[in-house]
Amino acid sequence: MLWTGLWFKCPKSRSDMRWAGAWIVCAVACLVAPLAAPLAAEEPWVTAQGQGITAARFEAPDDSYPHRIMGTIPERRVLAVRDAQGREVRVDLREGPEPDHVFEDIAPRVVDADGDGRLDVVLVEADPTLGAQLAVYSLRQGRLVKAAATPHIGTRFRWLAPAAIADLNGDGVTDIAYVETPHLGKTLRVWSWAPGGLTEIARLSGVTNHRIGDEVIWGGLRDCGQGPEIVVADTGFQRLLAVAFDGPTLAARPLGLRATAAGFDQAMTCG
Numbered sequence: 001m002l003w004t005g006l007w008f009k010c011p012k013s014r015s016d017m018r019w020a021g022a023w024i025v026c027a028v029a030c031l032v033a034p035l036a037a038p039l040a041a042e043e044p045w046v047t048a049q050g051q052g053i054t055a056a057r058f059e060a061p062d063d064s065y066p067h068r069i070m071g072t073i074p075e076r077r078v079l080a081v082r083d084a085q086g087r088e089v090r091v092d093l094r095e096g097p098e099p100d101h102v103f104e105d106i107a108p109r110v111v112d113a114d115g116d117g118r119l120d121v122v123l124v125e126a127d128p129t130l131g132a133q134l135a136v137y138s139l140r141q142g143r144l145v146k147a148a149a150t151p152h153i154g155t156r157f158r159w160l161a162p163a164a165i166a167d168l169n170g171d172g173v174t175d176i177a178y179v180e181t182p183h184l185g186k187t188l189r190v191w192s193w194a195p196g197g198l199t200e201i202a203r204l205s206g207v208t209n210h211r212i213g214d215e216v217i218w219g220g221l222r223d224c225g226q227g228p229e230i231v232v233a234d235t236g237f238q239r240l241l242a243v244a245f246d247g248p249t250l251a252a253r254p255l256g257l258r259a260t261a262a263g264f265d266q267a268m269t270c271g
């Protein structure tokens with residue numbers, strides 16, 4: 001916007017007044033337009049079939065926690081969900097008990113996180129001083145509530161990348177796995193439901209599912225006939241590994257595939 005040469009003459013007649021009004025409107029519009037944030041494209045709904053939440057998306061992108069670990073994907077402040085009847089319910093973090101929190105995730109996951117037969121939302125939520133936590137949102141009597149969450153990592157700009165939501169150890173209870181600090185500590189942590197909420201049941205270091213700036217979380221859950229496995233990359237993001245429970249502990253085995261998009265596709269389709 002070039003403002004060089006802009007001039008304004010004091011109106012002297014009704015005609016001049018109308019022109020002056022037009023100029024003022026124009027001037028205000030021209031001044032305000034560049035200052036207003038560009039309209040962000042709405043994110044697509046993530047959908048699933050079942051009871052409870054059947055669609056979810058993030059809304060209200062902002063810049064309050066400029067971590068930008070996911071490339072151009074910003075943090076967001078609102079989680080919107082729909083139930084099977086199409087009713088929409090929202091949580092605006094700015095209006096809740098943790099108003100500085102943000103959703104720092106690629107997209108919400110619509111999945112039955114606790115095995116009660118009703119679909120929930122699993123996502124990454126971050127505190128500006130304590131970093132990320134994994135959180136579960138559920139519909140309770142028509143309200144969208146944060147039903148459970150893991151502890152925050154403990155430091156600003158520390159992130160986690162969800163990896164799998166399933167009964168990973170075969171005990172009948174749903175488990176949730178993520179890679180904590182996939183660029184630093186590179187630790188796969190598995191949590192399960194116990195009285196009081198999510199409890200850690202296993203961890204394995206030296207794996208990752210994300211590189212700084214990636215706008216995707218790589219790998220994830222597969223079952224190629226040997227039970228549930230989590231596909232991840234090795235610590236150098238060179239080779240692919242399948243991680244599964246071996247008794248009470250996690251064990252990784254090499255898949256003989258490179259950590260490329262094609263390699264992940266092949267691994268996830270049991271190729």
Ligand SMILES: [Ca+2]
Binds near residue numbers: 111112113116
């Ligand atoms: Ca559920």
Ligand SMILES: [Ca+2]
Binds near residue numbers: 170172
């Ligand atoms: Ca389990």
